[in-house]
Amino acid sequence: MNWRFAFASSEAALLVTTTTLLAAGGLVWIAHPGAARVLWAVATVVGLVPATVWVIGQFRAGRWGADLLAVLALASTLVVGEFLAGAVVAVMVGTGRLLETLAQRRAGHDLSALLDRIPRTATLVTADGPRPVPVAELGPGDRIVVAPGEVVPVDSGVTADAAFDESALTGEPDPVTRRAGDTVRSGVVSVGAAVELVATASAEDSTYAGVVRLAEQAGAGAAPVARLADRVAAWFLPTALAIAGLSWLTTGDAVRAVAVLVVATPCPLLLAVPIAVTGGLSLAARSGVVVKGGATLELLGRAATLATDKTGTVTVGRPEVVGVVCAPGEDAARVLALAAAVESYSTHVLAGAVVRAAAGAGLRPPSATEVRERHGVGVEGRVEGSAVRVGRAGDEGALPDWARGAASRGRLDLATPVWVTVDDRLRGALLMRDRVRTDAGRTIRRLRAVGLRDIVLVTGDRVANAEEVAALLGLDAVRAEASPADKIRCVRDQRRRGITVMVGDGVNDAPALAAADVGVALGSRGSTAAAQAADAVILDDRIDRLADVVEIARRTRGIAVRSAVVGTSLSVVAMIVAAAGWLPPGAGAV
Incomplete structure (x- = not known):
């Protein structure tokens, strides 16, 4: 103060x-x-x-x-x-x-970070060449160019394969490759080369404008x-x-x-x-949490329920390779090196984890050629004359015995298997895991000890991953594959049971933070929008600060x-x- x-x-x-x-x-x-x-x-x-x-x-x-x-x-x-x-x-x-x-x-809740992130201009493709225009002038059918690092201004169709960081809307850190003909939503960020898009909606009717309106309505309500x-x-x-x-x-x-x-x-x-x-x-404040007023502290002292985001909140938010399982006769180092060879050309967050794992093991991946990324499938290319693909396995019901064992181990370790195929034969599986924070379980136990009786995980992640994390932490319920609007509904459902705290770190969490009785944002790596929409901000990257401030x-x-x-x-x-x-x-x- x-x-x-x-x-x-x-x-x-x-x-x-x-x-x-x-x-x-x-x-x-x-x-x-x-x-x-x-x-x-x-x-x-x-x-x-x-x-x-x-x-x-x-x-x-x-x-x-x-x-x-x-x-x-x-x-x-x-x-x-x-x-x-x-x-x-x-x-x-x-x-x-x-x-x-x-x-x-x-x-009221400060929405300036959400508003500041909205692009004011866009690059419109015309017969005379690209020219900047106000985003408000864009309409369906307009062709626009989005440079690397720029925010997509309106909901659009993709004209060629391109990679986007969609964490602002989904909360998940993995960049996603969209193929020609797919749609992308406003508010996502281009992470590959410059991409040409075709607008499918006006700025007012696009997704990100809807997120801002949700936050405004939640705060006003x-x-x-x-x-x-x-x-x-x-x-x-x-x-x-x-x-x-x-x-x-x-x-x-x-x-x-x-x-x-x-x-x-x-x-x-x-x-x-x-x-x-x-x-x-x-x-x-001395404990590392800035609470934005006495009324907020009074509410925290009477909190009864908690809704929490997953990625970056109760998990670290940085996937890593926690194991390599190989087919009989295959070498784990060789499988990891082949995977890193093609993944080194990808911007996907899982690709970064593979490359880091290979470097950590002291491996020097061979060169790869003809590398391409297929949305929802994985990355493939040629390495030393062989076709190497890293990603999904296709029909997991037809997996060989060793692969089914790898999948079972992944479920036990809360890890997702990423399959390595060489010349159309499964050679290994890389077990990827976004680690649950070491202090998350202790934090949940401390919160229950001071009287929080209903703790829900609400996340944009897949159902299986969310349920595994919730089971590990002993949470009461799961809302998976949740949009910002779904998160608001979850928070409002919780408020019927008592004073509700919402914890999150992403732009997509901002509306739910505003809707909660008390919104708590992780401020060290979380978005500015989340921090400003929240009533309290954890200044460092420790979820146990939440238990500290409630106590x-x-x-x-x-x-x-x-x-x-x-x-x-x-x-x-x-x-x-x-x-x-x-x-x-x-x-x-x-």
Whole structure:
């Protein structure tokens, strides 16, 4: 939190002004009692005006809370002339408001990263050659060129085989090869050579624009959060008014009623609770999690369910070769070298894993020629006169015994077999696995220990992979092959069971993060859009920080609740004493 900014705020100005007036009145009291009363009256008015504005705003939002009692106390001290009491209450109101400002959550989810990623111009192919045009002018049938690293501006058809990074929409890290005639969605990134596409939709009707609209709608549909202090004030305020009214009716002394309102001004709610929450935010930040406001921390302290992305969240997000299984008579090093020879020409993330595995084994793959990548099949080429293909095996029901054993081992190891075929004969299988984070299982156990009772894995990955990871971590349910809209539906289903936390790291997770009661993004490698749509950001690449911040939130809420209950109970005792005439307003305020 930027303290220099906070102390330049109107809340800081309120605290400084009321404190200065209170102190100045104290300094001149002995020599000029009348001047002191004027200074304290001004301090009371300075506190009353903004507090009244805040209460009116709360009424318009359909709620009320601790601030209303402060307004009644300030106004009543002015009416009966108890200006010292009013000045003390004004200082307390200013202090509490500043503390809450320091812990204030942002009013809405920030979608700037999603919006900034949208291309503003596209390269249109015309009879006179390529020329840049605004994306909004594109329509179905327009031919466009997308350079390597550029975002596809509109949903389009592919005119020639090309590779795309679709992680922004699917959350999966593997680049995908699309063949001529396939379609690609806006928001994906070209990772191969420049590619020519034919637009199939306008920018407004394309996929990525829909993701942005989902995030906007999800954020706008989030329910307002009631402060803990306001929930306590719901019963405390009527109690205070009843005691003050009864005192006035039975004694006819308005000063006693004012004294009741003054001691009832909820110091535990205006000060103790914000201090506890601010302390929790600070502790969370020191633990590597930035929580974007006190309301978020309060919600984390009451969280009941969790929805989590898979790739890059509970898994590392970087596949690797964890084993090589060979046909009888074949050499594992030879199979790996042949696979690396053709994969070295591919941009696919699995190809990178094969090349790294070969390098790690000290192998020097032979040269490959005639290499081509076939979408959904794999990479093939000629190596030392033989046709080598790395990818799917085709009819897995006809696999030989050793290959069926490799597939079974893959299921046990949560690994996917990538088959190596030489001259149309299976020679080996590379077992690929995106490792589950070492701290993921412990994190899930800690979350259950603090009270999260329903944990769901929601991912764009295949059903089999998702179910394997969920089984390993002991999760309660799986939503696989989920689009951003599916993730929002999952989060909303979870919210019916209680306060829901969503954890993710990709652009495709941003709408679900916005829809959740609390969205938590992994910030070190996750997308900026996810971090800005979230209510809390884990700054490093450790999922166990999630358990840390939930435990901190639970403890913070416990301290805040105890402060509120004990403090308001003592305030009730003080109100009874004031109603009996034994505690005047000035002393009661101090």
